[in-house]
Amino acid sequence: MKTAVVILNWNGKALLEQFLPSVVEHSPEATIYVADNASTDDSVSFLQKAFPQVRIIQNQVNGGFAKGYNEALAGLKEDIFVLLNSDVEVTPGWLPPLLDEMKNGKVAAVQPKILNYRKKDHFEYAGAAGGFIDALGYPYCRGRIFDTLEKDLGQYDENHEVFWASGACMMVRRIDFMKAGGFDEDFFAHQEEIDLCWRFFNMNRKVKAVGGSRVYHLGGGTLNSMHPRKTFLNFRNSLFVLLKNAPKKQLFLLIFFRLILDGLAGIKFIFELKPSHTAAILKAHGNFYLQFRKMLKKRNNLQKSTKYYHKTSVVWAYYLRGNRTFEKL
Incomplete structure (x- = not known):
């Protein structure tokens, strides 16, 4: 299977300088591309000089994660795409275990274990050891429930079917990506991979987490976790995901409960002085209501x-029952 590792970049010269060497060194099985999202720094000229073996795709506008990848992948012919954040350090032999799992024709996407670059014996927020959602559509992972990150003790080393794979490092079959319609560009960024994987689920395709492959993710490379813009995107896009993919009989009740819980989250932020x-x-x-008909x-x-869900309410289990790890849910 011909494989492309595609790194989306926007004004990220420093990240490319720090992390791209590991990708080049440890990815002999793949052709490496950097898709530049109309950067205004000198990322492209830096790549041309420092990494002539890396192929450059130049997008005309910064359309965010979703549009950026859709445009970049549209012109590639490889059978397998690896979507890799620019702030990820890969390890020796990271690709073969992922490619071995993709030999199963029922699998549309896989991810490795995603560990914390700053604290390498712990999982990282964005994907950890594979993602799930609860009945109300709240995402969480093996190794990460809300803000609680587990230490990697080998508890998730086995290959395991999950509901979604992280966009920080996702291997996806080209034919499935295209058949599903790619990423929804109205999301701009955040949770578009959950939307895509839910569409895979509805197409009877599988998503797997592969414990034999690991990478280290810095996180917050383009948007800090405490930035209100990230809060906006996560809350809006989570509602988009439900509206687009949830079973019809449950749809409006799900959204009603999410509105209540999102209101409680807003009150929580007030008490936290945020x-x-x-x-x-x-x-x-407000933006969700404006786009309701379009997304419907x-x-x-x-x-x-x-x-479609792993647990009925991860909010109840985490905040009211005090279950902080995946295995205790």
């Missing part, structure tokens, strides 16, 4: 009525 994040939630809901039209007839 009013800008409360404002971001209000803005997220994106539903198709593939929504499965079968159980």
